Structure formats: structure tokens, C-alpha cells
Amino acid sequence: MMLAQQSLPVYHQLSEQEVLEYFASDVTIGLSAEEVARRYEKYGWNELQFKPGKPAWLRFLLQFHQPLLYILLLAGAVKAFLGSWTNAFVIWGVTVINAVIGYVQEAKAEGAIASLAKAVTTEALVVREGQNLRIPSRDLVPGDIVLLASGDKVPADLRLLQARNLQVDESALTGEAVPIEKSLQCLPSDTGLADRINMAYAGSFITFGQGKGLVVSTANATEVGQISQSMERQISLSTPLTRKFEKFSRTLLYAILTLATLTFAIGVGQGESWIYMFEATVSLAVSAIPEGLPAVVTITLAIGVNRMASRHAIIRKLPAVEALGSATVICSDKTGTLTENQMTVQTMYVGGQHYGVSGGGYSPKGEISLSTSGSSPFEDGLSRTLQDCLVAGLLCNDSQLKQTGEDWSVVGDPTEGALIASAAKAGLSQSGLVAARPRLDAIPFESQYQYMATLHDGESRTIYVKGSVEALISRCSQMMDGQGQMIVLDSAQIEQAVDMMAEDGLRVLAFAKKAVESHQHSIDHEDIETGLIFLGLQGMIDPPRPEAIAAIHSCQTAGIRVKMITGDHIATARAIAQRMGIQTADSVIAFDGKQLAKMDDHQIVAAIEEGAVFARVAPAQKLQLVEALQSKGDVVAMTGDGVNDAPALKQADIGIAMGKGGTEVAREAADMLLTDDNFASIEAAIEEGRTVYQNLRKAIAFLLPVNGGESMTILISALLARDLPILSLQVLWLNMINSITMTVPLAFEAKSPGIMQASPRNPNEPLITKKLLHRILVVSLFNWVLIFGIFEWAEFTMGDITVARTMAIQSLVAARVIYLLSIGQLGKSLVAYLQGKSRSIVNSPILLVGIAVAIALQVLFSQWGVMNILFATAPLTWNQWLICCLPMLPMLPIAMLANRIDPS
Secondary structure, three states: OOOOOOOOOOHHHOOHHHHHHHOOOOOOOEEOHHHHHHHHHHHOOOOOOOEOOOOHHHHHHHHHOOHHHHHHHHHHHHHHHOOOHHHHHHHHHHHHHHHHHHHHHHHHHHHHHHHHHHHOOOEEEEEEOOEEEEEEHHHOOOOOEEEEEOOOEOOOEEEEEEEEEEEEEOHHHHOOOOOEEOOOOOOOOOOOHHHOOOEEOOOOEEEEEEEEEEEEEOHHHOHHHHHHOOOEOOOOOOOHHHHHHHHHHHHHHHHHHHHHHHHHHHHHHOOOOHHHHHHHHHHHHHHHOOOOHHHHHHHHHHHHHHHHHHOOEEEOOOHHHHHHOOOOEEEEOOOOOOEOOOOEEEEEEEOOEEEEEOOOOOOOOOOEEEOOOOOOOOOOOOOHHHHHHHHHHHHOOOOEEEEEOOEEEEEOOHHHHHHHHHHHOOOOOHHHHHHHOOEEEEEEEEOOOOEEEEEEOOOOOEEEEEEOHHHHHOOEEEEEOOOOOEEEOOHHHHHHHHHHHHHOOOEEEEEEEEEOOOOOOOOOHHHHOOOEEEEEEEEEEOOEOHHHHHHHHHHHHOOOEEEEEEOOOHHHHHHHHHHHOOOOOOOOOEEEHHHHHOOOHHHHHHHHHHOOEEEOOOHHHHHHHHHHHHHOOOOEEEEEOOHHHHHHHHHOOEEEEEOOOOOHHHHHHOOEEEOOOOHHHHHHHHHHHHHHHHHHHHHHHHHHHHHHHHHHHHHHHHHOOOOOOOOHHHHHHHHHHHHHHHHHHHHOOOOOOOOOOOOOOOOOOOOOOHHHHHHHHHHHHHHHHHHHHHHHHHHHHHOOHHHHHHHHHHHHHHHHHHHHHHHOHHHHHHHHHHOOOOOOOOOOHHHHHHHHHHHHHHHHHHHOHHHHHHHOOOOOOHHHHHHHHOOHHHHHHHHHHHHHHOOO
């Protein structure tokens, strides 16, 4: 149980030292493990405790708030008024069953979405016992020291201790649209929330710079936590598809009421008893209502969400399940999504010479050799120029390599991990160099500057810089030759080396340094605007994921185009795209950010249609590209992991963020998270999205023909003043118990073999297409003939109306078994097997279980005395059962015809 944090001082009024003393913490050491455990006992988890939502009883009652159930409730009330209490209780019982099913499935779906949302945890970088640790933000306690960088979500309320160009987006808390620039100055106690520039509040985002803060409040004691206590937590299951069903239900309700009223009026006008006509009208209304459909829709969506989660795609917003099935274009980042995210330096250009680097991944095993001779450059000692280039990559670096058994991984950025590994292959130790040349200050990498810089002490104070070639060359006037002598910068030679590396698909980083005065303790962008000395280039590659190559091919087969949008050099991006088969033409068409900047809207639309690769793209241009695709009617899935990706992720039809490597800003803007940051998981999610929609169409195609056949039978019988072949309670049994038992297994159907060979679905496609409507009409006509024919024959032959009705119902169910098999994959694969088109039969135990349960229930329906009383049925003989099975034969050609009309 979390205890409240009481009697706290006004933190923004205290100095950094005062707040550290108050929490007994240290800015460089942080808290000890024992102290963290004690504070956890006092304060609990750092997670919001929400007020409970609607009580269970109210959520259950809301299940009755459906237009089509109003008719059933009203029919039951009239039956009770007329004294038919058995009928009334059965009708009401069916509505209760419907409500229970809806309540249980909705609770399961909400629970699944809530649990999946918790599966991706926010992490925080903290200082504990002098070590920088990345921990789940829920493990934070007051007194923890948290490190902040651009793109982070602030995990708790913090009093800032350090701030370097730190800007925080607090719009969600204060309504201030512009990010706030932070500082450390003490403030008056009455300073308003929006003006507390020395604080960073939970839920806000770091948009620029870096900083360090002390946790002063966690969980519900935070500012956002106090607000949340006055709110209810709601998870909405409303999606475009469910709204289509609601619209369909309302339309059907009006049609049913109109038809029922006309039927009643015509029958009474023809001299029929109003009691008979009322029974006929109630039966007609009940027969037209697909009572089981809402439950099936909810179950199918919930199953789809869970299946996607098992394939590393967590759905944050349920409409994404449907949108995925319609995706026509995927705009994907390259690094980590299409590739392994295991950078390896393969070549270097230093002092006018090319070097090859062996070994793979982050392992320090390997060696550096001259590309021309293959000999080691260390025979006479490491050259000064090569050493300086490697040292720059090692010191201008915020990452570390970690060894677990034989495996090496990077704690931090993969690119920086590759630089540590290349230096280690030359015998340079990161820990040794850091101790000998301690860092005094740093400028973190920002996309608008395209470089990182660090200031180091040692024999002399030196700034080391790493970044894009374009960013560094413009700031350099000199370079070092192979002997370590200063010469004039040869830009043309450097560009030629860059092009050679890029043609091989390598990512190229440039390195430079600058000596400064011994009294300088800090640096800013002005310090490296000019006067840098160029040290060299390191070319590295992040190899394509084999599964991503296969996924791209699968997407292309499914009519989904893949566009690569990356910050890499255009030649590098083009080479990777060629290797991955993103564009099947002989040469990949690529554009860079500079080219896009010169284009008008029409030209950008043409470029995004023609091109497959977009390199060196600015954040605003990503948004432009998404909008350009949407203007042509494409349904766009967009991946992103950075702060600046958020606008494009929000604009895309399906925003996809990286669950492992993505920033919190990107995650908040996305509809879907990839827990493995792998492009193949996008393809898997699209596959599951298509399967969900396909299974929903199967459910509609199975359910509605029964309603159609029942309605036609009752309507014609009433207008012709014939005995009703099926009563209202019997209709309810068919529509609820039998239909749900046989339909729910369709929600569990696996993907069909050709689902990724079909073109993307039109998102504006109506719920019931013309082909599906024609299928429903054909099977409805057969069901009408079947029910009416069996009933008339049985009543004429046997003279017992109860037996005739029972046989009509059992005949319909028998035919439904064949129709269900024809819709499901089991039946289709069986036909293909018998025709010699397939060597295997789909294993579908759930479908067989559903059929078996339905048959068992039908046996009880006619053979059990209690059911005979409730539903006015009669026990059947073996001969009568055999006659009821005969309609399975004519259903075979009808099912084949229906599949030809609507193959899906």
C-alpha cells in the first residue's frame, strides 16, 4: 500500500544543496540499495493509482442499452402482460444471456488492452551507488537522481540539479504550447506551476538539451497524480468497425419495427386474431435480430489484439487493428527496424589512407589493416593520426560495451558501440582513456546540428567532435596526414572516400578535434563553429535483418509498398534498400532532404510516389511525405522512434513506435508499439489485422442468412395465415445459443494461406458489400425454403405441429453445419484435399468443438423434457433425425455457389 508523501517543503524555493540534504541524497552517488528498499516500503511503486471506473453492476446494465434488445425486452413485457409467463421469462432470459456474454467479453477485451498497455514500461536513467542504471520508472523513489536527455519522458516530479539547454514540453500539465527553457535558480514559494522553471514534472517531455534532477514526488503525490485522482480511467472499445455495427443495428431496428407493424396491421385487417398476429409479429422481430453478433465482434477484436501481442506488436488504440488490414504503404525507419541494430565498423579513412576492420558486432575481437596491403598498421606503433581518430570515437561517446558470457552488447547507442569496438581492436581501452582524459563538458547530439562534442582534460584540453560529414567539414580548415602533420583540408578527397563507403552501404561518421585554453571548463556551439582539425572517417554497417527482407517481399506481394525514410547518407540508404529488395527496379530511386526542400506540394506527391528511399530527411519533411501519400488516398503506416517523429506518427493512419529503442514522445503518439523493434513484426501485425477483418466477415456471412431465412418464413406464413413454422422462443434459441456456439470458433480461425497475396482492403468499404449481400440473400432463400418446406411436409405427413417445428429447426441446424464448414478453412482445405489440390487438411479443433457442442445442445433441445416445455419442442425418432440430416446434401451446392459469389 502506497503511503502519502506529507508535510513536504516547497521544492522550487529550495536550492539544489538544500533539496539534496532534505532527501539525504548525493548528486554523484545517488542512493544506496538499502536506502532504496526503505523508501520503497514508505512510498510504494511510482505508478498512478486510478479511481475505479464504472461499477460492475452498472457496466452489466449498460449491456441492455442496445437498440435491438429493446424489442426483446418489450416483447417479453407484453407476453407477461398477456399471462404467458414462461415465454416472457425465456425471452428475458435470452436478453440476460446476451448481456452476460457481452459483459464478460468486454471485460476480457478491456483487461487485455490494459495489461498490454502495461507490458511496455517507461524506463529512467538513474544514479545509484555511483552507477548509471536504467530501471523501470515505477521503481523510482524520492531522493533518486535521474538523468534527462532529449526525447525522454519525465518519470516523476523532479527538482533540477543540472540543466544544459534544457527545454521541457509541459503542455499536458500547464496548457503552455511552447516548451519551457529550464534553469536552476530558486523561486518564490508562490510561483505558479507554469513558471516553476527549476522543476520538471511527471508526464512532461524533454524536447531539447540534457539535465539531472532529484525525485521529490512519485505516483499520486506528483502534480499529474493529484489531477488524475479526480478522473476516471476509461478504456474505450469503440472503433470504426463497432460504430458501423451500431449504425447497422439502428437501421435494422427501424426496418424491423416498420415491417412488424405492417405485418400486424395487414394480418388483423385480413381477419386474423390479434393474439396470433402478435405472436407472429414478435417472432418476426426476434428472427430479424442478429442477437449474437455484438458478442462475436468483441471476441474477434480481443483475440486479434492478443494475437498481435504474441507477435511483438502491442496495440495501444484498438482502431489500429482494423486500419492495419487496409494499409497500402509502410514508411519505415532503417536502423534497428529493417536492420539488426548491431553496428560494426568495417572501414576507415585516416590521413589519406584506407583501412579495413575485421570482426563483427560489438566484440573487440578483430584487427585493423591497410586496405591496400592487408598488413597491420601497428608494426611500428599506432600512427598518431589513426590513434587520434579512434580516441575521438572512444571519448566523444556516451555508451559502453557489456559482456555477457561470449556475447557483447551495447549499453547506449549502437553507433557509439561500434566506435568502442573498433578502438578496442587497436588495443585502446575506454576505461583507461576516460580516467586519463576525464570529460569536463559535452554538447549532446541534436538532429538540427548533426554532431556531438565533448571537452576533455589531460596533457592539454581538447574538444573531440563526431558527427555527419557535412556538419564537420564545414567547420574544419585543416586535416592531419598519415604522419600526423597538419595540411590543408582536401574536401574533394574526403567526399570521394565518403562516396566509396556509401556505395557499399556503410554509414559514415566524421571525427575532428580542437585544442582549447587550459582554463576552459565548458563548451557551447560557438566553440566548434570554426577551427576544427579533421581526423578521419569511420564507415560502419548495420546489416539487414533476414526476416525483414522476407517481410518486405511479403508486403509487396500483398500490394503494400515499402518506403525507407532515414537520416543516413543517401548513398548508404540506397545501397541498403537495394540489398533488401525495397525497390525491384535495377536502381533504387532515392531523394534526400535538400531535394525535397526545393519541391512544391505537387512535386513532393510525385516524388513520394516514384521514390523508395528518402534520406537526410528533416522531421517536418517526414510529416510532408505522410500527408502527400494520404492525399493520393493511401493508408499509411509510419514507424518512428524519436521526438521529432511524433507529428508524422500522429498524422499517419497507423503510427508505429519502437518499444525497445523508441523515445516516450514517439510511444505516446503511436497507435502501435513494436516490442522487438523489428520490421517483420509490422508485416505480422498487418497479417493479423487482415485476419481479424476476414474472420468478422465470416461471422456476418454465417449469422445473417439464418436471420434472413427465419424472417422470410415467418413473414410469408403470417401474410398467408398459415401456422408459424417457428416460434419466437425457438428463434431466440437459434439466434443466441446455436449461433454463438457455432460462430465463436470462426474468431479463432488462423490466417488463410492467401491472405497476404490479396490487395489491401478499401477502408471506406461498407460493412456489407454487394458480394456479401448477394451471398446472404442466396443462403437466406435456401434457409427459407428449408424451414418452410420441412415444416409443411412434416405437419402434413405426421399431423403434429410441435414435431414439425422441431424437425424444421433441426434440419436448419444440420444444414448450418455444412455451411459453417464451407466458410471455415477446415471445409475449404478438405475440398482442396479431395480435389488433389492440397496434400494436407487444416487442423481446426476449435471449429470441430463448436460443431460438437452445437449438436449436443440440439439433442437436448428436442430430447430433454425440460426443453420441450420451455421451447415447445418434441422428441424425435431415429427416422425423423435421419430426415433432418438430409438437407445437408442440398446445402453443399448452395455453399459452393455462395463461395463463388463471395470468395472471401
